[in-house]
Amino acid sequence: MNEQTLIGLVIAIIEFGTLLYLAALGELVAEKAGVLNLGVEGMMAFGGMAAFWAGVETGNPWIALVVAALAGTLLSGAHAVVSVVLGADQVVSGLALTILGLAMAAFLGKDLVSKPVGTQFRELDLGPLSDIPWLGETVFSMSALSWLALLLGAVTWFVFNRTSTGLALRAVGESAATADAAGLPVIRTRVVAVMIGGALAGMSGAYLTLLLAPGWSEGTTAGRGWIAVALVIFGAWRPGRVLVGSLLFGGLIALEPRLQTFGVEISPILLSMLPYVLTIGVLILLSIRSRNRPSAAPAAIGQTWRREER
């Protein structure tokens, strides 16, 4: 194990961590407003396909990123309308969104499979900072999107904890009826939260097809959207802890192809189960711990709300 292998590992951890954090942050916003969206995997695939297409057409990664965010927002709109505005079950609607997103990406992306990469995100050159040993090759060489993800995480934390908008959003997610009685626009807040989630999942998809694994093919999301859903729980609905979880789970993914280099004789396939198993473990631990104190989950998550009822 030499220094170069280690640096490669750290870079991979940052890359997979960014991918997961973008999507998980979006899911966090939706869940904080009380809407479970199991469509992350589909929104990620659809956004990734859209980003790759836009990259081929325009050659500009930033335009592609915006297109991906719009694609994710558009798709999440289906979940918002059906489960929030019309009040259908969030679980069914979200799962249907995953099926729809994966299928739409496969359908519309059919001719993109063989296309050469139109554009890619590159590492951000921070001048002298990039010359620092170790840090320069890893943290100070990561792409602008990783910095954007960190910034978005900080903004999310700030909005949740220090602004009235964040308070309103959390209130809607804790008790819609109380929030409504206090004059807060429950439906509008939830719709916007779901769409923010869609935009971030779409951006995560763009990160995948324009940086992490440049290109488009069916199945390129490989279950990472489900990890994002898991991360929100693993991180107890807090932006900071979700970041730590993203780096941890990203680290597990980054280790998969490197296990042999490190001389570990475990199948990388078995290692790839860990994020899911750990999340189940955390859920069980949380439930044992929360017997005596309130749960970390937004209280109204998964509950449909209509004004005439309750």
Next chain:
Amino acid sequence: MRNLRLVRRETPLAGGQLRAVLVGVIIALLIGVVLLLATGNNPFSTYLRMLDSAFGSPRAWSNTLTRAVPLGLAGLAVAVAGSMGLWNIGAEGQIIAGAIGAAWVARLAPDLSGPLLIPLMLLGAVLGGAVLALGPALARARLGVSEIITTLMLNEVAIRIVRYLVNGPWKDPEGNNFPIAPEIPDQAKLPGLFERANIGVLIAAVVVGLFGWLVSRSAWGYELRIAGSSERTAEYVGISLRTKILTVLVMSGMFAGLAGGIELTGSASRLVEGVAGGWGFAGIIVAALALMRPSGVAAVAVAFGAVQIGGLAIQTQGVPAAISDILQALILFGALAAAVFGSYRLERGEPASATNAAIAEPGAAT
């Protein structure tokens, strides 16, 4: 938009769900037309071809019914849990676990005669599905851990277990290095029924019919539905919630596992990574469209089987088979939306103010 709001109808529209599903189908087909035109395909010949390849001949019917088997059993799995208000999102993983269980039996006793081996393999499949559902069932019954996320996560675990098996210990040494397990012995394959259909169709029909009857007609099913509608009532009349949750979720896993067993012994004939084919997820849509009623599950499963067989058939014309997944998801979205308008109507007018809402729901504002 601002002046529109949903108001509950005094009497819900008659024929609610059937109408909702039909509206869903129409919406899905219309959006499908747009997608097909946008990608340069003729929508009408595409739909006709789909219909013909799903129902146009005995052979077409046999394909459709064969595909309806895993959809129906997965749908039943979701519906049985759903009739008690529980979500089994793990049917996809349980189908895989079932296929693994069946394949394991065939590995252990490859020389048994067919009439003995096949039932044992199906038993292995049922147990496989039950094992994967047991954890979430215990966690929900004992600790109150939401079964939605645990069953969902186990899908991904099951996919990786089968990937591990067919890439490692169970890999076919004569498989040209493909990630596949060896073919099951000939006598382990389900006997044929007609054309390409095997007796798996009959097994699934009997299971769906029997448990549909149990849920909707028996005392056991009645208790289930009471427990689903109100935990307090259930406890008051002496129904043990814990036992019910445990039984129902494990049973749900068994149905999905059986689907995996029938798939392995009937169609796949060897374990591969894609053995569940997305049918566990499609089963959730099937159950939702059937309003968690096992009687409706069979009909929706056949319809979705047709959509999927039709989707495969048009691939030869260069239309991606993903169109069938798109149609299925859109049918659900359309039906969910339409169902709301069965019991609510749009009304124009000033939105009720927060004060009115508080009067309408005493206690909410305190």
